Amino acid sequence: MRGYPDRYRGWWLQGGQWSLSWAVAHSMRWFLEEAAERVADASMLKVGDVICYDFAGDGRVDHTAIVTVIDSGVPYVNAHTNDSRHRLWTYSDSAAYSPSIRYYFFHLS
Known part of the structure; x- marks a missing residue:
């Protein structure tokens, strides 16, 4: 996981908060474009x-x-x-x- 505490960057869940890639499908897609094949x-x-x-x-x-x-x-x-x-x-x-x-x-x- 990376990007904490910026909700708009990375993929993270920490301290009762999470990045948008955890909660918004469209944001997850953009994260995966960079992090996966x-x-x-x-x-x-x-x-x-x-x-x-x-x-x-x-x-x-x-x-x-x-x-x-x-x-x-x-x-x-x-x-x-x-x-x-x-x-x-x-x-x-x-x-x-x-x-x-x-x-x-x-x-x-």
Whole structure:
């Protein structure tokens, strides 16, 4: 974790406060652009990697999820806004899903 005490920088949780990357999906995406490897396809993800979801396709990330299972090469994710456990990475069964959805895939080393 780094960036404390600047809420706009880094990734941290300390003293009852947290960086925006912990609480705002769009901020987390920008942090991951610097701190992780962006990959082109979901098939390149491993357990522990992160998917950012832009449901409207407007360039603003609305949600993030963590890859928790790879089954026959297909990633499944966990998330907490509406509790999701081992949900297909596409989120196509979500009420927030739209045909305009854009995905950002991040591999954490």
